[in-house]
Structures are given as C-alpha cells and as structure tokens.
Amino acid sequence: MGLGRFIAVRALLMIPTVLILLTFVFFVMRIIPGDPILAMVGMKAPPQRIEELRHMAGLDKPPYIQYIEYLWNVLHGDLGRSMIWGRRPVINEIMDRFPATLELTISAFTVSVLIGLLTGSMAALRKGSKTDTAMRLYGLIAWTLFIPWFGMMLQIVFGVWLHWLPIAGRIDPDLAPPRITGLYVLDSILTGRWDSLVSAIRYLILPSITLGVVLSGAYTRLVRNNLVEVFGQDYMTTYRAMGLPPKSLLRKALRNAFIPLITMMGLQFAILLAGAVLTETTFSWPGMGTFLLERIIYVDYTTVQGTIVFFALFVALINFIVDIIYAIIDPRVRY
Amino acid sequence: MKIGKGLSTSYIVLGIVLIIIAAVAGYYAGLSAGKGVQVTTTTVLQTVTQTKTITETLGATTTTQTTTTTPTQTTTSTPTTTTPAKETKIVIGVTDKVTDLDPANAYDFYTWEVLSNIMEGLVKYKPGTTQIVPAIAERWEVKDNGKVWIFYLRKDVKFADGTPLTAKDVVRSIERVMRINGDPAWLVTSFVDKVEALDDYTVKFTLKKPVSYFLALVATPPYFPVHPAYNPDQVDSDQTAGGAGPYKIVKWVRDQELVLEVNPYYYGEKPKIQKVIIRFYKDATTLRLAIENGEIDIAWRTLRPIDIESLKNNPNLQVIEVPGAFIRYMILNCQMEPTNNKLVRQAIAAAIDRNDIAQRVFMGTVEPLYSLVPIGMWSHIDVFKEKYGDGNIELAKQLLAKAGYNENNKLKLELWYTPTHYGDTEADLAQVLKEQLEATGVIEVTIKSAEWTTYLDYTRKGMLMISLYGWYPDYIDPDDYLTPFLHSEANSWTGSGYSNPEVDKLLDEAAVKTDQNERAKYYEQVQKILAEDVPIIPLIQGKLFMVAKKDVGGIILDPTMLFRYYLLYWKS
Numbered sequence: 001m002g003l004g005r006f007i008a009v010r011a012l013l014m015i016p017t018v019l020i021l022l023t024f025v026f027f028v029m030r031i032i033p034g035d036p037i038l039a040m041v042g043m044k045a046p047p048q049r050i051e052e053l054r055h056m057a058g059l060d061k062p063p064y065i066q067y068i069e070y071l072w073n074v075l076h077g078d079l080g081r082s083m084i085w086g087r088r089p090v091i092n093e094i095m096d097r098f099p100a101t102l103e104l105t106i107s108a109f110t111v112s113v114l115i116g117l118l119t120g121s122m123a124a125l126r127k128g129s130k131t132d133t134a135m136r137l138y139g140l141i142a143w144t145l146f147i148p149w150f151g152m153m154l155q156i157v158f159g160v161w162l163h164w165l166p167i168a169g170r171i172d173p174d175l176a177p178p179r180i181t182g183l184y185v186l187d188s189i190l191t192g193r194w195d196s197l198v199s200a201i202r203y204l205i206l207p208s209i210t211l212g213v214v215l216s217g218a219y220t221r222l223v224r225n226n227l228v229e230v231f232g233q234d235y236m237t238t239y240r241a242m243g244l245p246p247k248s249l250l251r252k253a254l255r256n257a258f259i260p261l262i263t264m265m266g267l268q269f270a271i272l273l274a275g276a277v278l279t280e281t282t283f284s285w286p287g288m289g290t291f292l293l294e295r296i297i298y299v300d301y302t303t304v305q306g307t308i309v310f311f312a313l314f315v316a317l318i319n320f321i322v323d324i325i326y327a328i329i330d331p332r333v334r335y
Numbered sequence: 336m337k338i339g340k341g342l343s344t345s346y347i348v349l350g351i352v353l354i355i356i357a358a359v360a361g362y363y364a365g366l367s368a369g370k371g372v373q374v375t376t377t378t379v380l381q382t383v384t385q386t387k388t389i390t391e392t393l394g395a396t397t398t399t400q401t402t403t404t405t406p407t408q409t410t411t412s413t414p415t416t417t418t419p420a421k422e423t424k425i426v427i428g429v430t431d432k433v434t435d436l437d438p439a440n441a442y443d444f445y446t447w448e449v450l451s452n453i454m455e456g457l458v459k460y461k462p463g464t465t466q467i468v469p470a471i472a473e474r475w476e477v478k479d480n481g482k483v484w485i486f487y488l489r490k491d492v493k494f495a496d497g498t499p500l501t502a503k504d505v506v507r508s509i510e511r512v513m514r515i516n517g518d519p520a521w522l523v524t525s526f527v528d529k530v531e532a533l534d535d536y537t538v539k540f541t542l543k544k545p546v547s548y549f550l551a552l553v554a555t556p557p558y559f560p561v562h563p564a565y566n567p568d569q570v571d572s573d574q575t576a577g578g579a580g581p582y583k584i585v586k587w588v589r590d591q592e593l594v595l596e597v598n599p600y601y602y603g604e605k606p607k608i609q610k611v612i613i614r615f616y617k618d619a620t621t622l623r624l625a626i627e628n629g630e631i632d633i634a635w636r637t638l639r640p641i642d643i644e645s646l647k648n649n650p651n652l653q654v655i656e657v658p659g660a661f662i663r664y665m666i667l668n669c670q671m672e673p674t675n676n677k678l679v680r681q682a683i684a685a686a687i688d689r690n691d692i693a694q695r696v697f698m699g700t701v702e703p704l705y706s707l708v709p710i711g712m713w714s715h716i717d718v719f720k721e722k723y724g725d726g727n728i729e730l731a732k733q734l735l736a737k738a739g740y741n742e743n744n745k746l747k748l749e750l751w752y753t754p755t756h757y758g759d760t761e762a763d764l765a766q767v768l769k770e771q772l773e774a775t776g777v778i779e780v781t782i783k784s785a786e787w788t789t790y791l792d793y794t795r796k797g798m799l800m801i802s803l804y805g806w807y808p809d810y811i812d813p814d815d816y817l818t819p820f821l822h823s824e825a826n827s828w829t830g831s832g833y834s835n836p837e838v839d840k841l842l843d844e845a846a847v848k849t850d851q852n853e854r855a856k857y858y859e860q861v862q863k864i865l866a867e868d869v870p871i872i873p874l875i876q877g878k879l880f881m882v883a884k885k886d887v888g889g890i891i892l893d894p895t896m897l898f899r900y901y902l903l904y905w906k907s
Contacts, residue, residue: 086572
C-alpha cells in the first residue's frame with residue numbers, strides 16, 4: 001500500500017466515525033430529561049407560547065424526521081441554529097470560541113510534551129535512582145491532579161500573592177488585537193502589536209501550565225519506559241562502548257523512543273479537549289469547553305450536537321495527521 | 336550514567352515548582368480535604384459532576400474562610416492595567432452573562448442591567464428608590480380611566496451617534512418588540528393594544544384594559560427606544576447601536592468583555608467615568624480572586640456568601656449590602672394528597688423557622704420573608720409571622736392533630752428541589768426544611784430532586800407535592816408578586832392548582848385602580864387570604880452584595896436590582 005492510498009483510506013474512515021458519533025449524540029440528547037424550550041423561557045411563559053416555540057424549533061416533529069432533517073443539513077454543512085438566547089447559527093457560536101480553545105490547547109500541549117520529555121528522560125537516565133522514583137511519582141501525581149484545584153492554587157500564588165500574572169481571561173481588555181485568526185498570540189504578531197503579544201502570553205501562562213502539568217504525567221511514564229527499553233538495546237550498548245557522551249546518547253535514544261510517543265499525542269488530544277473544559281472554567285477562558293458545559297445544562301440540542309461533531313472532527317483530523325506522520329517515520333505501518 | 340548539565344538545572348527548577356505545589360497543597364489541606372485530588376476524567380458529562388463537587392466542598396467547608404483571608408490582608412491591590420488613567424476607567428467583573436443585546440428578546444436581569452446603561456426608556460427609577468421619574472418623556476397624562484396614556488417627549492434626546500430620537504422611534508421600537516414576539520414581549524403584548532405617534536414628540540398608548548402599574552411596565556427594557564440600526568423583523572443579538580442611554584457600546588466580545596464609553600449626545604448629566612469595562616467570569620471563585628488581585632475594581636453578581644464574609648475583612652475593599660427584590664418560597668400542591676388539606680398546609684407554614692434558614696443555609700446573606708410582597712414594597716405585611724410565628728412547633732402539632740396525624744400516623748411529605756438553578760445552597764435548604772418539619776415529631780419528609788428543565792416540567796404537570804422556587808420581578812409592583820402566584824388564570828406554572836374566586840376578584844380590581852392607597856388595601860386583603868389558604872409559603876428575601884475597591888464611589892443599589900454604572904466615580 002502506497003502512502004497516497006494509505007492517506008485516502010484513513011480519510012474515508014473518518015466519515016463513519018463522525019456519523020456514528022453524531023447519531024449517538026442526537027439520540028442521547030433527546031433521551032436525557034429536560035427540554036431546551038422550557039430551559040430557555042423558564043417558568044413564566046404560558047403553555048401556548050411554549051408550543052409556539054417548540055414548533056418554531058421543529059421539536060414537534062417525530063424524532064426520526066428531526067434526525068433525517070438534521071443529518072441532511074449537516075451533510076450540507078449547516079449545523080442549524082442554537083435553540084436559546086438569540087438563536088444564533090451554531091457555526092458562528094463555535095467559531096467565536098474555537099480559536100480560544102485552540103490557542104489554549106496548543107499551548108498546553110506544548111507544555112505537557114516538554115515537561116513529559118524532560119521528566120521522562122531524567123528518570124530513564126538515572127533508572128532505579130531517587131530521581132527515577134521522584135519523576136515516576138511526579139507522573140502519577142500530575143496525572144491525578146484535579147484541574148480546578150490545581151488551577152486555583154496557581155491563581156492564588158501567582159495572581160493574588162505575587163501579582164505576577166493575571167487570574168482569568170484571555171487578554172487585557174484594552175489590548176485585544178484586531179481579529180484575523182482569533183488566536184491572540186498569532187494576531188498580535190501579524191499586526192505587530194507587541195504589547196498585545198505580551199498581554200496574551202501573560203494570560204496564557206497559568207491555564208497552559210495547569211492543563212500541561214496534568215497531562216504531562218502520561219508522557220513522563222511513557223518516555224521513561226520507552227527510553228529504558230531503548231537503552232537496553234544492543235546498538236545503544238555499542239554507542240556507549242564507542243564512548244559517546246550522555247547527551248548524544250540521549251538524542252539517539254529519543255529518536256527511537258519517539259514513535260509510540262506520537263501515537264500517544266494523538267490520543268492525548270481528545271483528553272486535552274476534555275481537560276480544557278475544566279481549565280477554561282477555572283480561568284474564565286472563553287472557549288468551547290465552558291460553552292459546551294453551559295449548553296448541556298440548558299439542553300440546547302443543536303448547539304451540543306454541533307459542538308460535539310466539531311470536536312470529533314477536530315480530534316479525528318489530529319489523529320489523521322498523526323497517522324500520516326507515523327506512516328512517514330515508520331514505513332512498516334503501511335505494509 | 337550521568338546526566339548533562341542542562342538537565343540538572345531543569346531538575347532543580349522542577350524540584351522548586353514541586354515544592355511550591357506541595358507547600359500550597361499543605362497550606363490548603365483543609366480546603367481540598369480528600370476531594371481535592373481526583374482522577375482526570377475523559378468525558379464531558381463526568382466533568383460536570385466533578386465541578387459541582389469542588390464547589391460544594393468549598394461552600395461547605397468553613398476553614399476556607401479563615402485560610403484565604405490571611406494572604407489578602409498582607410497584599411496591596413495594584414491594578415495590572417495601566418492605560419488609560421485610573422480616573423476615567425472602571426472595570427466590573429460578573430459571573431452573569433449578556434444573553435441578547437436586544438431588548439426584544441433579552442429576558443434576564445443582568446442583560447437588562449446592561450441595556451439600562453446603554454438605553455433609556457420613557458420613564459426610569461430614581462436611583463436608590465422604587466419611585467418612577469421622567470426620563471425621555473418629560474411628563475405624561477392618563478386618560479379614559481387609565482386606558483389611554485400619553486407621553487410627552489423631551490426635544491433634546493439623541494442616540495449615541497447623534498441621530499435625534501423622536502416619537503416615531505419609540506413607536507417603531509415597541510411595535511418591533513410586539514412583532515418579534517420574543518421572550519419578554521408579553522410585558523408589552525398582554526397590556527398594549529396600540530401605540531402611535533401623535534406628533535414628533537408625543538406618544539399615545541391605548542391599553543387593552545386599564546393597568547394601574549403601567550408606568551412600572553414602561554420602565555422595563557422592552558419599552559426602550561432602540562437605534563434604527565436594529566433589524567426591524569428579527570432578533571438582533573449582537574447589535575451594539577444601543578439607544579439613548581448615558582453609555583454606548585464600543586466593543587463587545589461575547590462571554591469575554593463588554594466595553595462602554597460615555598455617549599457624547601446623552602441629554603442628561605454625563606457620567607464621570609469615561610470608560611466602563613465589564614469582564615465575564617465563569618465562576619464565583621475566580622471572580623473573588625480577581626477582586627483580590629486587583630484585576631477588577633468591582634465584583635458584582637454573583638459572589639458566594641462565604642467569599643463575601645471573607646472579603647469583609649480585606650482592608651482594601653468595601654462590601655455594599657442592600658435588600659434585593661429576589662424572593663424564595665415553597666409551593667404546596669393544593670390538589671394532591673395530603674397537601675390538599677388546608678390544616679396540613681397551615682401546619683407546614685407554622686413549623687418553618689426562617690431565621691434558622693437565613694443563618695444556617697445562607698450565612699445571613701438573606702432576610703426572613705413573611706409575605707409574597709417583598710419587604711420595603713408598599714402594601715407589604717408580615718402575614719405569616721402574625722398568623723403562625725416562626726418555628727412554631729406547638730401550633731404545627733395542634734394543627735396536625737386536628738387533621739388526624741400523630742406519632743403513630745405520621746404525615747408523609749415529599750419535598751422537591753433542583754440542584755443547580757438556585758446555586759450550591761439548594762440541597763442544604765431542602766435538608767434544613769426537612770429537619771424543621773420533622774422536629775414536630777409528626778412529619779416524615781422525603782427529599783427529591785430533578786434538574787431544572789425536568790423540574791419545571793413536573794411542576795407544570797402538578798406532579799410535585801412541595802417544591803422550592805424563586806422569583807425575580809418583571810416590574811416593580813405588588814401585582815407582579817401576587818397575581819402570577821395566586822390568580823387562578825395566571826398560576827398554572829406553579830402547579831399548585833390553587834384557585835380562590837375571591838382572590839381573583841381582588842387582584843383584578845386592584846390592577847385597574849389608579850390610587851395607590853386604595854390598591855394597597857386590596858393587596859393587604861390578598862396577603863391575609865394567602866396566609867390563611869397557604870398555597871405558597873414565603874421563605875426568604877435575597878440581599879444584593881457588591882464588593883468594590885475602597886475608593887470607588889457612587890455605588891447605589893436598590894430593589895430594581897439594576898446597577899447604574901453612570902453614577903460611579905473615583906474618590907480622590
């Protein structure tokens with residue numbers, strides 16, 4: 001199988017995955033108790049008004065008709081309109097918030113991989129020592145940290161006590177750069193607004209560390225175990241016998257230990273998005289996580305469906321990219 | 336094997352970070368108490384419950400109060416932002432959200448507050464009171480026994496871009512609300528038959544029937560004139576053109592920030608603060624940390640009781656406290672066994688101890704309420720206190736004995752609550768009520784709960800025996816606190832099934848009378864019947880809290896619950 005064909009097959013496999021998820025979410029939303037119309041109008045609306053709104057939203061039709069209609073629209077790229085508060089198009093709601101989540105995700109992802117590589121290498125290089133134990137313990141603790149709690153600790157220390165970093169939000173309200181991509185760091189650079197860039201980065205630090213540290217635990221363990229395995233290989237013994245310094249040894253070992261790590265990164269991305277929900281809430285980060293949470297509480301069918309499908313596509317895309325990178329690095333996968 | 340130099344430096348840095356984390360963890364051991372460390376979950380639905388757990392823990396642990404105050408006393412607040420000069424800018428933090436910047440569809444208190452700062456109606460409330468004063472209309476006339484209202488407009492009113500505001504704009508805006516028929520439209524459509532411009536500065540309303548409290552309705556956002564830029568036929572959720580208020584919107588990023596600047600064309604006295612920034616926070620804890628950190632100058636809705644208590648000790652901050660118009664009550668089902676028995680309902684009313692609820696559940700952040708009409712509003716009388724007292728176990732026992740219940744034949748009740756809609760304290764409220772009722776020794780209470788939308792649905796269908804609810808007024812008038820609950824044509828949402836022709840008649844008559852003293856007599860009468868029939872038991876009335884930096888002046892809060900940014904100033 002050539003690389004081109006491999007990519008095509010992988011791309012096609014994404015379609016049924018997303019469709020199954022969409023169907024699942026659609027029916028789960030309708031099974032869970034609650035009604036978006038009631039949630040929106042609250043207790044004061046007269047019954048005829050509720051019927052009127054239900055009709056407007058198409059909720060008076062049988063679920064299977066609603067499903068077919070919804071699926072048809074989605075296939076045409078229309079995610080419908082939100083059911084509450086102004087009934088804005090779902091895609092606009094998502095696009096308003098997605099850049100925030102993407103920015104946080106990329107940043108936290110980088111932090112987690114860096115910490116993971118660092119701690120994992122340290123543990124592997126001193127296998128069996130106190131450092132090893134400490135790093136493995138770190139991996140375990142980091143993985144079990146509760147995000148809102150850890151985030152609050154950082155806010156108290158670096159925000160309230162030390163006054164080094166802001167507590168919540170994405171940027172100083174006076175410094176927001178004009179929107180190009182919606183990623184504040186990137187937009188600041190593109191427009192040459194250096195004060196905005198500094199502000200955006202300052203706001204990004206605490207949430208990224210919170211989420212990054214929590215997710216780094218898995219990498220620590222993975223990097224350590226892989227490195228230990230690679231170090232045990234005959235070719236590494238040869239290198240050692242050749243008298244290579246530890247730094248170059250590590251570099252050579254890392255290259256080989258990297259393959260399972262890449263697979264893990266793809267998988268971690270889904271977890272990263274789930275973690276973003278909690279991180280966003282703690283730091284009032286105006287992203288998709290808090291948005292989804294809010295809309296689940298209000299049983300806003302279309303928005304929840306749309307957001308989850310969007311999330312799924314995003315994760316599928318990341319995994320698709322990971323698969324390709326993987327195939328390029330390790331040709332065995334394709335055959 | 337040895338490690339490289341670069342690695343050992345990182346090792347030290349990492350070690351320090353871990354030590355800091357451990358130290359802080361130790362410091363806050365009481366706070367996290369077993370629940371702090373949990374395994375990260377991967378599904379969204381599971382994380383929802385986790386968030387709840389942590390807030391519940393925080394809310395319930397009294398140690399938080401003492402531990403978190405200490406650090407704040409030692410720090411001085413330094414704003415992180417520097418430009419522009421402090422005197423011209425105020426930053427307000429809220430956990431509420433702006434739902435719809437369109438008065439045709441906005442129907443929540445916080446959005447109404449924002450709209451009241453960027454728009455103005457024909458009439459408005461005098462700050463600090465519930466007294467209605469002229470705004471865009473300088474005077475008005477009532478004709479045809481309260482069926483026709485004529486408003487005479489000021490001639491110097493302009494929108495924020497300088498466009499003059501005339502009677503046509505008023506008519507266009509109100510007709511727009513009626514046409515779009517959004518959530519708050521009933522405040523117009525249920526009362527107004529026709530609105531027309533007699534000339535450029537005269538507006539005439541013809542009502543469906545006389546409405547004594549029509550001015551209170553006209554003071555609500557659906558009656559606010561909006562700029563011609565608003566889409567005439569559809570909800571315009573992100574429209575920032577506003578109306579003719581003291582401020583105008585210069586920037587609006589949904590869920591993130593709202594920036595207001597003085598409207599240069601405002602007819603009245605110009606606000607002292609040039610720029611008001613509203614920052615939206617996702618939870619109360621973050622909001623509290625933000626005011627401590629100095630990121631915001633004012634922390635507004637809604638801080639948790641425990642945080643307010645703790646912030647009172649901060650020397651850099653002031654805590655403002657006023658009665659609010661928000662009330663909490665329980666609804667008793669008058670159609671269901673055994674609460675269809677009036678004696679049973681009266682016994683429940685007697686057994687409840689409101690002071691105990693205010694202290695134990697709400698830490699003194701609310702006031703006991705003995706009528707549906709809130710304290711401080713004309714016609715309010717403490718009917719339940721006069722008739723039953725507070726926590727009157729003896730009376731409750733007597734009434735229950737009369738109804739045929741005793742230690743061997745206990746009265747079995749079901750008490751429902753909804754866990755998130757009214758905040759973290761709701762489960763505690765249900766628990767305290769259960770204790771109070773069971774203190775009679777003759778009652779057995781089962782507590783049940785349902786999520787908000789399910790809860791509403793069950794209530795409407797009359798499936799709940801006793802349910803806990805809360806009420807924010809739509810307009811400031813006793814009518815809004817009595818008719819929706821007690822009038823048999825308006826109270827189907829309560830699920831109480833209560834109907835009393837005498838009450839219906841009294842409420843109908845009071846609604847058309849124009850003399851307030853005369854109306855008060857009707858409402859007093861209705862309150863007395865309420866205490867006798869007990870379809871609803873009032874529990875508490877909320878207070879409004881605001882925490883601000885010491886040198887912020889001009890904070891005026893009143894029962895309308897709308898915070899006026901345009902009165903603020905920095906004390907020099």
